[in-house]
Amino acid sequence: MARGVTDLQSKKPHIVVLASPGMGHVTPLFEFAKRLVLLHGCHVTFLNITTEASVAQTQLLHSPNLPPGLSVVDFPPVDLSDMVDDDASPLTRLSINVQQNLLSLKSILLEFHKPQAVVIDLFCTQAFEICKELSIPVFMFFTASTYLLAFTLLLPQLDRDVAGEFVDLPAPVQVPGCSPVRTQDLIDLVGNRKSDNYKWFLHHLSRVPMADGVFLNTWEDLEPVPVRAIREHAFYKKILTAPVYPIGPVIKESEPVTETGAECLTWLDEQPEHSVLFIALGSGGTLSAEQLTELAWGLELSGQRFIWVVRAPNDASATATFFNVGGDKNDPRTYLAERFIERTRGRGLVVPSWAPQLSVLRHRSTAAFLSHCGWNSVLESLSHGVPIIAWPLYAEQRMNATTMAEEVGVAVKIVAEETAGKRVVGREEVERAVRMTVEGEKGKEMRRKARELKQSAAKALRNDGSSNGYESLARVVSQWKVNGKI
Incomplete structure (x- = not known):
């Protein structure tokens, strides 16, 4: 034992x-x-x-x-x-x-x-x-x-x-x-x-x-x-x-970088400073097929650079990978919008299942983090001075999103629409939030506050x-x- x-x-x-x-x-x-x-x-x-x-x-x-x-x-x-x-x-x-x-x-x-x-x-x-x-x-x-x-x-x-x-x-x-x-x-x-x-x-x-x-x-x-x-x-x-x-903050100090992770970081090295949106919805988070399509279209419409850690959709549960993190195998080309990867090639990078989150968040090219607002991800993002687009999925993530947006001032909340009994974030809302956070004045202010918290987090651990x-x-x-x- x-x-x-x-x-x-x-x-x-x-x-x-x-x-x-x-x-x-x-x-x-x-x-x-x-x-x-x-x-x-x-x-x-x-x-x-x-x-x-x-x-x-x-x-x-x-x-x-x-x-x-x-x-x-x-x-x-x-x-x-x-x-x-x-x-x-x-x-x-x-x-x-x-x-x-x-x-x-x-x-x-x-x-x-x-x-x-x-x-x-x-x-x-x-x-x-x-x-x-x-x-x-x-x-x-x-x-x-x-x-x-x-x-x-x-x-x-x-x-x-x-x-x-x-x-x-x-x-x-x-x-x-x-x-x-x-x-x-x-x-x-x-x-x-x-x-x-x-x-x-x-x-x-x-x-x-x-x-x-x-x-x-x-x-x-x-x-x-x-x-x-x-x-x-x-x-x-x-x-x-x-x-x-x-x-x-008790967060990961380091993490192994796989071959795929190294490709992410090499791609980031080639991007302008504070220009890339990092998208990762946590170790257990999944989106429905419809929501995944809307997110893809919103990213494309925004015209912004991005790294997207994507998982196969699941219409039944937002926590579908909770008990099998790291075990899912998927090919994004089988479920993303037709030709999405080809149309965004060079401006976007789609990564199946996992990316070296710490390394991406601390990279000079990263501008913002589209996150589910799990507490670990919130701490990692702010400890590296990165503002958040809050996309809560389950557990207490809505509380975290509201706090970060309305009290701390380092996040913008995604707004979902009620359609046929389902709550879906439309592509226009994705485009709005991404543009505002990556290149807008509100995004610059959130980034300033996030950097202040990065400094105070480091001080707390000295x-x-x-x-x-x-x-x-x-x-x-x-x-x-x-x-x-x-």
């Missing part, structure tokens, strides 16, 4: 990190684990749930280039066939998967001679009871925005006080100390209170106060109001007695003695050393 487990008896705090399946959670927690090892002198064991793990997850965690002091331990595969229906929602499937895997957590922790702490994400809360029995502190790494944390901590009270569906409320939801959330921006998981999705979400988030501390993947210049509210507002101080630690993300995490590690008598 173990892979390269090294000297656990060394004079370093031993921390176990546990993430639920899905690249949106695995990636930031794995980067967090590397940060503990490389910057804070910890030994870290990352527990990998292999059941229904995507190809991308397996490749990431089983890279041959792990830093010394970071070990990956695989849970043995679990048979879910008698526990989860094929049509179960992603969160239901994920939660049962985690629940079954954690049946062996106690024996693993005992084998490790009880580490100084366990760090989990929101969907691994079954670990609380196991770790409490062993007297091991549990910290939560909240992978989404602090604004979403503020809303989720409010949700148990809303569940008690509101009789009907939240999406039918006549006014926005008032979040203590923060901006209200419009009903159309609510996270998908609360859209149907009778669903298993909602019940699992409520179950997990109601257990956040059990944590001994909460790591926030943000920095104070990005989310000053939600961070202050979580720390100081009476409502949250009563619910969440554990300290919170803004330690972000080891300069200030009260920032680096120092926040260093204080926790110091406490782990004291508690473990190291």
Whole structure:
């Protein structure tokens, strides 16, 4: 089961990190684990749930280039066939998967001679009871925005006080100390209170106060109001007695560049500065066939340069690749508008399934990022000073899009039209948003604000003695050393 487990008896705090399946959670927690090892002198064991793990997850965690002091331990595969229906929602499937895997957590922790702490994400809360029995502190790494944390901590009270569906409320939801959330921006998981999705979400988030501390993947210049509210507002101080630690942005520092990725970067090298739109809708995001066609036409009409990471369309689900990221094979010529690739050749580059996102975002030629607004992508974009065209698909992405557009001022939201019961972003809207962001005055202003946040993000991670993300995490590690008598 173990892979390269090294000297656990060394004079370093031993921390176990546990993430639920899905690249949106695995990636930031794995980067967090590397940060503990490389910057804070910890030994870290990352527990990998292999059941229904995507190809991308397996490749990431089983890279041959792990830093010394970071070990990956695989849970043995679990048979879910008698526990989860094929049509179960992603969160239901994920939660049962985690629940079954954690049946062996106690024996693993005992084998490790009880580490100084366990760090989990929101969907691994079954670990609380196991770790409490062993007297091991549990910290939560909240992978989404602090604004979403503020809303989720409010949700148990809303569940008690509101009789009907939240999406039918006549006014926005008032979040203590923060901006209200419009009903159309609510996270998908609360859209149907009778669903298993909602019940699992409520179950997990109601257990956040059990944590001994909460790591926030943000920095104070990005989310000053939600961070202050979580720390100081009476409502949250009563619910969440554990300290919170803004330690972000925790994002990938590097990534492998494949042959296809190298072609992307070579093509970018030949483009003018700040002239290229990068289009990528996340590790699990897919568009319908109709929407894919409209996006293609809008890009062509805009006349702007672009790199488009494209996947085969799926009319049934916007999360169709959630559990098989990195495993889809497709030929864009079979489903894009007729001769689109030929007509945009030289001005546009179509890449199937994957591109080196970090390298593209930090490239001088990149002007903007058309993104689903998953939190990891938001952090990566702003950490490299790139403004966003927000195209939210699922989960809390609509909340992120609204915040980035209306409060932070680094994004423009795509507007969809209701047609025959479907919401579709038309080609004219795509053309408008792309032109405005890449070459318009609003785009220049968003780029200026994004560059300011790039500078403040870098400052938050510096080891300069200030009260920032680096120092926040260093204080926790110091406490782990004291508690473990190291």
